[in-house]
Amino acid sequence: MTLDAAWAVDWVRRSAATVAEHRDELVELDRQIGDGDHGENLNRGFAAVVAKLDALEQPPATPGDVLRLVATTLMSTVGGAAGPLYGTAYLRASKAGATDALGAAAVVAMLESALEGVVARGKASAGEKTMVDAWTPAVAAAVEAADHGAPPSAVLAAAALGARDGAQATVPLVATKGRASYLGARSAGHMDPGARSSQLLLEAAAEAAADAD
Amino acid sequence: MTNEWAPVALVLVSHSRELAEGAARVAGQMAPRVLVVPAGGDDDGGLGTSYGRVEAALREATADGRSAVVLTDLGSAVLTSESVLEMADDELATRVRVADAPFVEGAVAAAVTAHGRADLAAVLASAQAAAASFAPASDASPVAPPAGPPTSPGGDARGDVVLRNPLGLHARPAALIVRMLAPFDASVQVNGVNAASVLDLMKLGAVQGDLLTVTAQGPQASEAVARLVSDVEAGFGEV
Ligand SMILES: Nc1ncnc2c1ncn2[C@@H]1O[C@H](COP(=O)(O)OP(=O)(O)O)[C@@H](O)[C@H]1O
Ligand SMILES: [Mg+2]
Numbered sequence: 001m002t003l004d005a006a007w008a009v010d011w012v013r014r015s016a017a018t019v020a021e022h023r024d025e026l027v028e029l030d031r032q033i034g035d036g037d038h039g040e041n042l043n044r045g046f047a048a049v050v051a052k053l054d055a056l057e058q059p060p061a062t063p064g065d066v067l068r069l070v071a072t073t074l075m076s077t078v079g080g081a082a083g084p085l086y087g088t089a090y091l092r093a094s095k096a097g098a099t100d101a102l103g104a105a106a107v108v109a110m111l112e113s114a115l116e117g118v119v120a121r122g123k124a125s126a127g128e129k130t131m132v133d134a135w136t137p138a139v140a141a142a143v144e145a146a147d148h149g150a151p152p153s154a155v156l157a158a159a160a161l162g163a164r165d166g167a168q169a170t171v172p173l174v175a176t177k178g179r180a181s182y183l184g185a186r187s188a189g190h191m192d193p194g195a196r197s198s199q200l201l202l203e204a205a206a207e208a209a210a211d212a213d
Numbered sequence: 214m215t216n217e218w219a220p221v222a223l224v225l226v227s228h229s230r231e232l233a234e235g236a237a238r239v240a241g242q243m244a245p246r247v248l249v250v251p252a253g254g255d256d257d258g259g260l261g262t263s264y265g266r267v268e269a270a271l272r273e274a275t276a277d278g279r280s281a282v283v284l285t286d287l288g289s290a291v292l293t294s295e296s297v298l299e300m301a302d303d304e305l306a307t308r309v310r311v312a313d314a315p316f317v318e319g320a321v322a323a324a325v326t327a328h329g330r331a332d333l334a335a336v337l338a339s340a341q342a343a344a345a346s347f348a349p350a351s352d353a354s355p356v357a358p359p360a361g362p363p364t365s366p367g368g369d370a371r372g373d374v375v376l377r378n379p380l381g382l383h384a385r386p387a388a389l390i391v392r393m394l395a396p397f398d399a400s401v402q403v404n405g406v407n408a409a410s411v412l413d414l415m416k417l418g419a420v421q422g423d424l425l426t427v428t429a430q431g432p433q434a435s436e437a438v439a440r441l442v443s444d445v446e447a448g449f450g451e452v
Contacts, residue, residue, distance in 0.1 A: 035260075041261075054449075065264035075264045075293075075296055075300070076263075076264040077264075077266055079255045079256075079261040079262060079263065079290035080261060080262075080289050081288045081292050082218070083264065083289065083292075083293065083296075084264075084289065084292035084295065085292060086294050087264075087296055088296060088299065091299075091300075121292055121295065122292065124255070134420065178288055179288055180288065207303075
């Protein structure tokens with residue numbers, strides 16, 4: 001059981017759909033502790049990715065090719081902090097996903113690379129109320145699942161659950177990175193929008209993998 | 214004209230097009246031979262940062278072999294600038310630095326340093342030292358040559374002069390002083406603050422009629438003091 005470029009394309013389309021569906025929720029979360037543009041930023045970015053996918057003459061050969069297209073498009077279309085952060089995450093993930101069929105270990109490597117990309121770009125560590133707080137438990141859960149011999153789809157399902165718990169756990173935190181950090185203690189009591197969108201994207205990855213099984 | 218630009222250019226990345234353009238004008242006024250390229254706002258002129266605009270500004274700034282220092286305002290301006298550099302080829306990336314500096318003050322300090330044809334490291338350092346000049350206790354910028362000990366080889370010099378121009382020691386005369394002193398082999402202070410730092414000079418808040426005490430150390434200490442005293446007496450062309 002492996003994941004191929006068709007899975008990656010499906011992941012992207014599901015990402016665009018879930019971001020569009022949760023656009024207002026993400027805007028509202030970002031309005032509480034930021035400037036209210038996160039849902040709009042991501043929606044614009046993923047719509048642009050889908051438009052580029054649709055315009056491709058040849059289907060992409062590897063998951064890495066798809067993720068690279070996502071990376072460069074998000075970087076130039078998202079606008080806010082999430083653009084370079086997700087852009088770097090997908091760019092690093094694309095390097096780990098450069099073979100045509102990803103097994104469980106390659107999926108873990110891809111998620112780890114994405115997290116490393118976010119950390120390299122944003123310099124946040126866990127507990128600072130950012131998307132890192134979703135990605136860190138997601139990667140930990142993926143590693144554990146793969147260690148227990150889970151197939152790629154189950155690795156992604158575990159990662160999605162980890163991200164959900166991580167996003168939930170950002171609610172009481174006080175932000176010390178990103179725009180929300182300017183609010184200080186007033187940032188507590190709200191979920192971090194980037195952690196929430198990370199959860200949505202990983203859930204889309206898991207659903208696409210479940211479908212591919 | 215292009216050939217006359219200083220070897221280090223600036224790129225000002227802000228969430229706001231107006232803020233980037235305004236800061237570029239403030240910095241450019243004090244350093245007319247430095248190419249200052251604003252990259253503000255999103256693609257539609259709204260608030261945000263645009264990967265494409267930052268990339269284009271960097272390309273313009275680094276054309277003709279120039280290096281560039283990038284100044285940024287809030288988070289995504291930093292992240293976008295670093296992403297553009299990560300995606301750029303390695304040769305270009307070696308000629309560009311993103312300063313960890315306050316946007317306006319850093320741009321002004323960097324522009325004035327770049328105007329003296331300083332290299333990339335020196336321009337970057339002067340931008341980053343601009344933050345220190347907010348600290349109430351600091352009276353000298355850590356970047357510019359520190360005031361030498363009173364026993365420097367060329368000896369010391371000192372002179373007093375009354376500030377004549379009506380607007381006092383504001384940005385333009387402060388920048389003129391820094392630029393005029395750059396070629397002298399001397400460490401110069403005005404009322405004890407580093408005369409190589411525009412911000413430190415401006416922070417003196419000297420107004421018309423104030424007495425300025427100029428001190429200097431180094432091989433050209435007396436030439437530097439004499440020149441500065443005569444420029445102040447001439448009122449920087451403002452009287
Ligand atoms: N330095 C950082 N490291 C990691 N994530 C960050 C950082 N800064 C911001 N974020 C994430 O980006 C999200 C905000 O994205 P967005 O609204 O698109 O950007 P902006 O803050 O520029 O408006 C935050 O909720 C947070 O998860
Ligand atoms: Mg926002």
